[in-house]
Amino acid sequence: MLQQTQVRTVIPYFQKFMEAFPTLQALAEARLDLVLEHWAGLGYYARARNLHRAAKILMAEYGGEIPADLEALLRLPGIGRSTAGAILSLGFDQPAPILDGNVKRLWSRLHGLKERLDTASAERRLWALSVHYLPRERNAEYTQALMDFGAKICTRTHPRCLECVLQDACLAHRSGWVAELPVARARQKPVKFSYWLLLRDEDGRIYLEQRPPVGIWAGLWAPPQWDSREALEAQCQNLGIRPETLTWLPAREHGFSHYLLYYTPALAQLVEPLPMLHDRPACWLKPKTSSQLALPAPVKRLLAELA
Ligand code: SF4
Structure with missing residues (x-):
């Protein structure tokens, strides 16, 4: 959960998750959509799918x-070298x-x-430096301290150099480069x-589709989407909805690890039922009942606006 996400954001999710899936067995036996x-x-829903x-x-x-074996851990989905190292050192006190x-x-x-x-x-x-600094003993404490040091002392902005025990050894501090490093x-x-x-x-309900099992937001529920406004409007015409009756809402953005998504919602008020759009x-x-489904955060926010 902590990959790419801050501790204070994760805490309530972690607590809820552990209540629902208190053991490995409970998690393994749970349905993916749950x-x-x-x-x-x-x-970053790939983390949940990998964990499952x-x-x-x-x-x-x-x-x-x-x-307690590096090769076996690396074969598990979602476990890279650093996560495997954290499991081995924190969980088994190994020099990893x-x-x-x-x-x-x-x-x-x-x-x-x-x-x-x-x-x-x-x-x-x-990586060579991470290996170089490994201690001979107390590996779990060392790894925890290293993680805490980066999160609390040598922080991205406003590092606490004047309290730092490494200030005499730190080349960036001695050279006045702290603000420039690491290079962006x-x-x-x-x-x-x-x-x-x-x-x-007419009942105020919004149409959602389950997204395909691979790709962004795989398996989650979202409104139908197109890459262009023209493609969306063409689909509306196929459905008998005149494009000029659409209400375009303000565009918004959502950051993924590897790209920025700008998405623009268009609201269509229906007067009669429609068939399903895609074969899914x-x-x-x-x-108001959006918490009953697995929704990506932007969809959840959008539905909250419409509630
Ligand atoms: S002295 Fe160096 S290691 Fe310590 S907080 Fe400042 S930049 Fe980080």
Whole structure:
């Protein structure tokens, strides 16, 4: 849950999730849509799907135990080298390195690395530092301290250098480069556009479809979407809805890890029932009851506006 997401955001989701799925077995036996429903609003839904698949594999192949073995952990969906390192060090006190965003920032400042961190060579150098600093004992405490240090002392903005025990060794601090490091990515995220059709029936219910099992928001529920306004309007004409009767709502944006989505909703008030639009599960939902379905956060916000 903490990948790409701050602790204070995660806490209420974590508590609710653990109440619903208190054991690996409970998670493995749960239906995916129920798991997604408990994840709704947290974003990056691949994490929920991976966690669910990993729980199934652990139950089927490891008797419900988490293996204390790097290769076995790396074979689980959603577990990369850093997460595997965190499991081995925090859970089994093994000398296993981690390299999350906080640790990358710390190494970059401590060693004054004036290069972008998203290159293969920087990645190799950073991993080498994570291995280099591994202690011989108390690995769980070391890893926890390292994560806390990045989150609380060597923070992205306003690091607490004057209280920092590493200030004499820190090249960025001694050289006055703290604000410049780590070097920011040069690239802007690419932008995608999407046009959402909000079909509202006479009872105020909105038409939602379950998204395909792969891709963005896989398995979640959302209004039908097109890449262009023209494509949305053409579909409306096929349905007997005149495009000039659509109410266009203000465009909004939503950030994914790898691109920015600009989406524009168009509201169509129906006077008679319509057939289903696509060959996939669909439903009519009262905006006030939106918590009953696994919805991406932007859809949830939009329905709250319409409630
Ligand atoms: S001195 Fe400042 S920049 Fe250097 S490690 Fe400490 S908090 Fe980070």
